[in-house]
Amino acid sequence: MIDAILHYPFMQRALIAGLLAAVACGIIGTYVVVKRMVFISGGISHASFGGIGLGYYLSQYISWVTPVYGALVFTLFSALGMGLIVRRTRLSEDTVIGIMWAVGMAIGIVFIGLTPGYTPDLFSYLFGSILTVSISDLIMMAVLDAIIIALVLMLYKEFLAISFDQEFGTALGLPTQRLYLILLCLIALTVVLLIRVVGIILIIALLTIPPATARQHTHNLKNMMLLSIAFGMVAVLGGLWLSYELDLRSGATIILLSAVIFAASTLFTRLRHRKRNSLETPAD
């Protein structure tokens, strides 16, 4: 693969895209896992398909609109919409998310149907195609990463407080509602950043598996973020290499590899606990 990286610019771009993706999903995925927002993140990522469809449709009329820009705007609005509807109405959270998840995808399908002509790279938005990432995609990913890192650095202690004990945050007078909505917007940005890498359907895996793996090895939120970035990078680079050597689809290979790492980590953690327990309890 080293040869391929040296020779083919598309491999270099794929590598950079994978590393940029690992950063965002390590940081935001950590919040998704500790604040138990996996289902709403699944909703946000699937609803982004509506934006892809809208972007496709509008690109016939407005030349600078691309499906990814469509996804960016649409996903931010659907994340805010889900957050507000869940908090302001009496509908149960999972019902609202389930509805918006499906409605978002349906909007995407309708608009793609309305767009004349063949839509060749539709499959790549659903399942990812890291090997076709362009320079402009990379620039957008880097900008989104920078926004995510900046906001998390600025609001780290507030996010930690509302993740751990939202009710206490409210009693302190923190704007917990607004902070939660900002967090949902950061999830939306991460989703858009990950679309090209693993695709809409597999995004939720990259938002949960590396942080879940990291959690087994630390009790500190910052370290959990750094570790899950590391696990994410290993999965992306290793998956890319495996898919290149074995001629497998890259997005799915990355996810499967991260699941294998998670399984190995779980086993390792269990064995370590058992060993410690057997040392602590003396034999009769």
Added chain:
Amino acid sequence: MSEEVVKLNNVWVQYDGTPVLEDISLSIRKDDFLGLIGPNGGGKTTLLKLMLGLITPSRGEVTILGESPQKGRKHIGYVPQHSLFDRDFPINVMEVVLTGRLNHTRPFNWYSKVDRKAALEALESVDMLELKNRQIGMLSGGQQQRVFVARALVGEPKLLLLDEPMSNVDAPMQAEFYELLERLKQRMPIVLVSHDISAVSVYVSKIACLNRKLYYHESKELTPEDLEAAYQCPIQMIAHGVPHRVLKEHTHE
């Protein structure tokens, strides 16, 4: 009469047209240690949330140190009813206590040296300094409760509200926890919500009973009529630490 810290003036609270609190008037003074008892669903937590400005009354007025609850709540240290937090949450004792400084810090800034010093002092005052780097889920229920008290103290409050702090504390640790409150009451007035009348009455200086209406005489005395009205059944209670039956056995007719 010492300074008035909390004042409720003919306060009513309704949820969907159903009154939860009816015509509550209450004043809490600087050296009070008030035990607030009453049956479940009687509105005890609602009363605390009124003081914290989390609920607005449908009628009446609440003031904290002469200000509105929204302004005054920065002077309140709050220990919520045991929150069902995730025991695996990646946060340590020190970080939990620091979150109590968030109304003293500005967003976009990290915690300052002053914040850290305040957190260490708060941990010291609840005897939890040694465990400051321990993950919160590794502590016993009683130790966790001490950490939550430290989190309430770290903002240098002028009033401490505790909502059912004993619910997750083992019986042997409860006495120790009450001793901690005994020490804290030298520094600030305390409102202690509980459904365990007998335990509370030994330590507090005043008792109020709440079941939609408030039964309170600015003293440690409650009349049998009060309790019967609040609980709608006879109660065995302790006054001045001496147990005695104040009500006749209930007789069904």
